[in-house]
Amino acid sequence: MLTLNIIGPGRLGKSIARLAQPHYQIAGVCASSLASSRDAVAFIGAGQACATLADLPSADLFLLAVPDAMIAEKAIELAESGVVQAGNVVFHASGASEASLLLPLKAVGASIASMHPAFSFADPARAISTFAGTLCALEGDIEACDTLHDFVLALGGKPFTLAKGGKAAYHASLTMAANFLVTLADLSIKTAQQAGISDEIAQSLVMNLMQQTLENIKALGPAAALTGPILRADQLTIEKHLAVLNNKVSHRCYQSLGLATINLARDKLSATQQFALSQIFS
Incomplete structure (x- = not known):
């Protein structure tokens, strides 16, 4: 079973983690505070609450579910943390931004991508019961998109791939x-x-x-x-x-x-x- 780390377990992040939990091992969950990480772990029903990126355990997949304006900054921090290893898949869930925001992680050997569900996560409890069939846009490295294709299917979604430069x-x-x-x-x-x-x-x-x-x-x-x-x-x-x-x-x-x-x-x-x-x- 592949492992998944969640960085930024807000409404989208913890909903995706909860949907993934039956099929992926939730390794670490890192929010802006340890208390928030613990609250997210309680909702997800699995995972280790982490106070910093450096505290995250090793994992196969890393989801950066932070606000768009923070993705590039967190990508740099994550690359410098030493947690991400060659062969890992790191992806974000922004609708407007491309996988290129994660280039610092590509430099440490990860493959990068973005996965955007065309879905409103206003209420996580409702989201997990109504997500099935949601179209999810993928773009980025071929290897990462192949991995996320299976990931989206496991969530109950329907993956499709965007043309290069098509995110905007x-x-x-x-x-x-x-x-x-x-x-x-x-x-x-x-x-x-x-x-x-x-x-x-x-x-x-x-x-x-x-x-x-x-x-x-x-x-x-x-x-x-x-x-x-x-x-x-x-x-x-x-x-x-x-x-x-x-x-x-x-x-x-x-x-x-x-x-x-x-x-x-x-x-x-x-x-x-x-x-x-x-x-x-x-």
Whole structure:
């Protein structure tokens, strides 16, 4: 059984360790304080609580689950600790940063990678019961990615590999899909309230439609799921929308998304219609 050290057992770190625990031996757990390390060990149900990186036992895999801004610093400290040996796999779980942050560990003989689960670890207790099937992005050294492919499968996840240099595009995609969807919901609800609709009804109206649309996208794909005035080249309706959006942020968002939607609907619009619509949104 391969061994695993956890550095930074926050919500993600201790959740991953708990999921790995039946298949990997949890060797050491190192947090910012010994008390925090002990609390994490209690949640994980295995491992040796460590006060410093130098106290970590030897292990096959090392997960740096520290905040993104601390990864490079901790990589240097870990390399200098003498704990990591040639042949070990060291990986971090940042969504935006690449494995290259761990280069100091490559210099001591480790293979390096990043593994990012497309999952929210807001509640570790809930995370361990709902993680199954989660897509996990891998990038870095081939040897490390091969090891982490099996690691992700053991967690119950679904591994896939990013193209070299693809981490920023991957994370931008997730940000648009998750964060911007929340922003779009907020702008839609506020626009509905502008029509005199109550907060409760506005939220229900927008949420129900967004849910139906997501189901259509999943079943049909984005292009086939598209409906609305742009697909119909309904210039009059679009002009009415733009006229009533007196909030500058909502107005600009409608314009930008409208231009993107013309491109999505291009196969169903004539060149003349595309030009006319783009003039309205510009």
